[in-house]
Amino acid sequence: MAWVKDLYRDEIRSGFLVTAHRKRIWEIELNMLAELERICDKYGLRCFAAWGTLLGTVRHGGFVPWDDDIDLTMMRPDYERLKEVAPQELPELYFFQTAYTDGALFGIARLRNSATMAMLPNINYFNQGIFIDIHPLDAVSDGSARMEELRAYQMELYALAMQEPQYREAMAAGAPLVIAPAERERILHLPLRERFRLYEDFQRAHFDDSQRVNYYPQEFPRRQMTLTKELFAHTIPLPFEGTTVTVPAAYETAVQIYYPGNWRQFIRGDSTHEGLIFSPDISYRAYQAAQRKAQ
Numbered sequence: 001m002a003w004v005k006d007l008y009r010d011e012i013r014s015g016f017l018v019t020a021h022r023k024r025i026w027e028i029e030l031n032m033l034a035e036l037e038r039i040c041d042k043y044g045l046r047c048f049a050a051w052g053t054l055l056g057t058v059r060h061g062g063f064v065p066w067d068d069d070i071d072l073t074m075m076r077p078d079y080e081r082l083k084e085v086a087p088q089e090l091p092e093l094y095f096f097q098t099a100y101t102d103g104a105l106f107g108i109a110r111l112r113n114s115a116t117m118a119m120l121p122n123i124n125y126f127n128q129g130i131f132i133d134i135h136p137l138d139a140v141s142d143g144s145a146r147m148e149e150l151r152a153y154q155m156e157l158y159a160l161a162m163q164e165p166q167y168r169e170a171m172a173a174g175a176p177l178v179i180a181p182a183e184r185e186r187i188l189h190l191p192l193r194e195r196f197r198l199y200e201d202f203q204r205a206h207f208d209d210s211q212r213v214n215y216y217p218q219e220f221p222r223r224q225m226t227l228t229k230e231l232f233a234h235t236i237p238l239p240f241e242g243t244t245v246t247v248p249a250a251y252e253t254a255v256q257i258y259y260p261g262n263w264r265q266f267i268r269g270d271s272t273h274e275g276l277i278f279s280p281d282i283s284y285r286a287y288q289a290a291q292r293k294a295q
């Protein structure tokens with residue numbers, strides 16, 4: 001049974017064309033979602049709809065018509081446990097991708113279907129199957145002096161791993177930095193993945209230090225979001241296509257935090273994956289092989 005209604009037919013949703021091709025991508029993602037939820041249920045892990053998936057759930061009862069992926073979020077401790085158990089639980093078709101599994105270095109985890117394709121052109125060093133994103137929620141500053149100090153250290157660790165050029169520019173400009181010069185140089189001599197491991201170790205160690213949570217600090221400061229652990233303490237299932245997803249019980253409050261303003265208004269936004277080549281039928285490996293043969 002298909003999760004997505006009229007899987008092989010184009011349709012208009014909320015005034016926007018949803019092609020059968022996009023629906024088939026959604027169907028693959030929903031199958032991965034079911035597998036991920038099975039694992040989370042088995043190990044008592046909590047996983048919530050986030051970003052466009054949260055908005056789509058509340059406003060559309062499914063995908064936002066122009067969206068092309070599923071976004072989930074987990075508290076850091078559950079996220080770390082999922083990283084441990086997912087590889088041994090998943091069927092061979094699926095690949096649980098983190099900063100430590102292959103050539104990809106993202107600040108999040110991705111569950112991928114290896115028999116499909118969501119390709120970045122000219123990139124061939126990591127798994128590029130169709131995916132769902134899993135974002136860890138970390139403790140962030142609550143405004144106290146101690147948490148402000150930790151926040152500065154947290155942001156520098158992230159920058160050392162994920163934004164080295166900008167960090168070196170800040171060093172050259174004499175910007176005030178909290179990591180001591182000797183420690184900074186030691187970290188800069190580590191491979192990028194080991195630097196990111198230091199960042200994640202720090203986040204694990206300080207998760208209980210604040211009731212406020214947010215996403216990796218250098219990516220979303222512009223959002224000025226104030227998420228709390230309490231917001232995610234009480235949840236409910238809501239319909240999403242042919243299944244359900246878990247959302248905060250105060251889901252309208254949550255959507256307003258993610259999308260300030262009139263989020264009920266249908267305004268087509270840009271996908272963050274506009275540059276990807278999607279195929280539900282061709283694997284990224286087959287596509288890469290065909291590209292090499294054509295050269």
